[in-house]
Amino acid sequence: MSEYILEANHLTKTYTQRSGKFGFGKTLVKALNDVSIKLRAGKTLAVVGESGSGKSTLARCLLQLQSIDSGEVIFAGKDLAKLNAEALRSVRKDLQMVFQDPFASLNPRMRIGDLVGEGLLIHGLGDAAERKSKVIAMLKRVGLTEADMQKYPHEFSGGQRQRIGIARALVLQPKVVVCDEPVSALDVSIQAQILLLLKELQQEMALSYIFISHDLRVVRHIADDIVVMHQGRVVELGEVADIYERPQHAYTQSLLAAIPGKKVANG
């Protein structure tokens, strides 16, 4: 196997937006404009940029949750963009996603046990007893208890819900996990707990992460490599330490300058 577990080459994605009077006109928005990234096995690749820079579109296109206009996504020797729906479904077992908003991403009418076990059911992994034991093990691993299986999402705090979201993604033992701003909806004090949990799980389960974020303080702690996006393009990429110490592109420099708390840190 090559050094890279997931590669995306020359991705483009264009949205049509209605514009003008009564929305009769059309404008094309290039959400992804010739984007290429490479994810090293067992490492974390952070994608940073402000809203509208195309980072969430990139996440969705990598997992083929959205179709791409052109380009290729190579995972395990296959181009995901060319797979049919059935083949894609079986590959998705290895590609999971942790979503941004733990309040919106869990079905409020499902119990936690069913939510976490849903992926196992869909992929037909194990019988009911095996599934249950896997779900329990996963819940315990993320810091919840067996009794929580019977509860509904509204009974949990934001941090706990994000733990459920992580359990749901990881119970399938994926190889690549795309985390779309997993901590930006959480308090600073809870962020650290979730980040540490993600780091530990990465070690234990040999996961590779694509970590989408606009918070450069968080990225500094979790990422190995970093891709800076601006208006649908990759403006800079490299190892975390390099980019933070020697940002080349003006946009990266402005992002770094905007980190709150600089005044005290430097003075």
Next chain:
Amino acid sequence: MSNSKDTVQPLLQLQHVTISPKNTPSRLLVNDVSFTIEAGKTTCVVGESGSGKSLTALSVMGLLSQQLKLNTGKVLFNDHETGVQDISLLSEKALQKIRGAKIAMIFQEPMTSLNPVLTIGYQIGESLTTHLGLKNHALKNKVASLLEMVGISPSRADSYPDELSGGQRQRVMIAMSIACEPRLLIADEPTTALDVTVQAQILKLLDDLKTRMNMGMLFITHDFGVVADIADNVVVMFRGEIVEAGTKQQVLNNPQHPYTKALLACVPDAEGKKDLKPIDYAWLPDSNPQATGAAI
């Protein structure tokens, strides 16, 4: 600007404010909170979700929900005209004269706090008409100058909220809140929903306006990075109580309370020198989560 009365009395004084639900008065959501805000200074209230920081702010505006009540305590507001008065005792009608005119508030979510079917120019002008009686041309000019002040082109006055980005909407919220030149501005996590680059702009804008208009500012946040950028004084809240208060230098550089230390320790730094630490509750004498943070 400031007369002798101001220098004697601070702009806002919270004295022993206690808030609890009406049907369970023993459950103290905010317990014996006292602090002061001076004109031209920013006081940051820091704490996690559920620490009572937003409730404290709402109680200043008299906007507490029907189910909650301010049990004891005074909210002393120092006004030019009427002098010092306890605004928690005022009638709804009297409060309406103060809200928006003397004390204004910026809410957390710029996406949901603007009315989607009214133009931003109308929404900014609303409080000017209500409080100052501005109309027609004078109103239009004032709205234009306010928009300019927050860095939006005055030609956007006829735009609807959905035509603006998140940062622009928050600027509109700021323009609305400063329209009547309030003496006190309450900002409840105004930048939490925004990108870092936009956040930096908004913080700078608020800081400039505060200085220019000699406003007092009550700034609510959970992010110590933001505190470092904007605060003069800091109040740290935990489970409804103030655990530490002081100047920014005191609290950030020399925190006394273990909770402040724990909260500071879990803020990630941009240099990556510090190890990431989960919040540490080991200092709590009683690990029972129901405990209302017994005074240490």
